[in-house]
Amino acid sequence: MQTKRMTFSSKWLPYALLAPQVIITLIFFIWPSFQALRQSVYRQGDAFGIRPPTFVWFENFQALFRDDLYLNSLKTTFIFSVGTTILSMGVALLFAVMVNRMIRSRDTYTTFLVWPYAIAPAIAGVLWWFIFNPTLGILPYILDMVGYDWNHRRNGNDAMIMVIIASAWRQISYNFLFFLAGLQSIPQSLIEAAAIDGAKRMKRFWTIVFPLLSPITFFLMVVNIVYAMFDTFGVIHATTEGGPSQATTILVYKVYRDGFVNLNFGSSAAQSVILMGIVIVLTVIQFRYIERRVNY
């Protein structure tokens, strides 16, 4: 790793400068993660200290993968993340392509499209929860007219659709900004050359623009999956609370509930460890992408 050619020399100063960051990292990141690892291989003792915690190897993990609720939550998380990612990226790409055509109105549209990013996931959840409210929401009212009886309190699919829309809504801004930046960096000459060769608009988009956007698309995919898996806790917790009957219990919500509500620390710790594994894989993928982008 590089430094400057010429550096300052001091025996203690660099350590003093790094100290605050490193101490906070050790206390609040490394140590708790180590604790999670440790708790994940123990069965917890009882509350009165009669039965001490016992070392059980991988029993907590085995129990998880035998547990239908956990397997179901894995499936729910998968559907939720893929749904959120596709919806928000698709809509954002459409907006970015349209805004990129504009010259005078580009900044106005951009302003209207970026601010949802400022809204906290929990608030985004509450907003859509209100719109989808079965008794007074506007969307169930419209759906009722076409004969669909919307009720996210009873119907798991309805609840899933609602949390996906709420989570995707907020993320559109983010994806939009990256797609727009990507589109603006594509040389106009390439598109004009294709037009001279007689390629129609749709063909130009799918054969030139979209392939050139693929690095950004890939990057956004990873970022969106990370967002859907970890940052959407607020959407779920403030609205459906994982229900109805577990239909929206994503992994992060389950870790929270098993740890803080059901007080099952062993299982919660094992789930934490699995989630850490997932984040590490996603982060590594993301960084490999960055290296590639820097190199070409």
Add this chain to the structure above:
Amino acid sequence: MVDNNRWGNFFAHLVLIVGVAIVVFPVYVAIIASTHPPGTFVRGVMPLLPGPNAWENYRTVITEGRSRAGTPPIGGMMWNSFIMAMSITIGKLSISIISAFAIVYFRFPGRIFFFWIIFLTLMLPVEVRIVPTFQVVADFGMLNSFAGLSIPLIASATATFLFRQFFMTVPEELMEAARVDGAGPMKFFKDILLPLSITNIAALFVIMFIYGWNQYLWPLLITTDPEYYTIVMGIQRMVTGGDSEPLWHLVMATVVLAALPPVLVILFMQRLFVKGLTETEK
């Protein structure tokens, strides 16, 4: 130009206007709902035109809160959110900039090791290790305090990376000149590096402020005392704290107030926001 097609442009505007309308719709509904008296929500569909009760509703949430559900007045919660967001932002920026300075401008044993320790934080979001982190904070007696709300969230790999990237682009000559003139490391940092980093600091400030203000899970765990409730988690208490339907007119007034500060920050500092967003995530 290839794109000069009148119908195409008309169609693009149409898509965008409908798109913007859909994106804005949830907030429009919230603003409208916050101006109605409670009676509106008892019968039928939510209103789509403003009602007469705006002043009354906002006064109620700001000064009284909803005591039945245990939510304190909004004023206090907004203040808590502000303190938390500012502590997180300033904390993150200051510890990141000095650690980036140490990593770029010094050569010392263990440099790579420390760099990796900081890097690891990127892989351990608070959501995946909530139970043990909560235990650590509880052991330190930091529950129900601003220290507990902000310090555990202060470490930041992204900010450290961004500053490192930026410092690498600062010309070598500046430092050589400073050294020739007899400036020590801290003087160089204060008089040369810091002023050069102002735009980066400002861009990160916008991103971090939004991040801090929108914290949800962490304050939910750390605060049991309504004195320390932040506004984003307070809304959750308002919608679930009671068996009946939420009092939508008050909930929506709170939602509008909770969303206002970060939205204003983005609208007024859009350029910095875009810069911060696109550069931190690389």
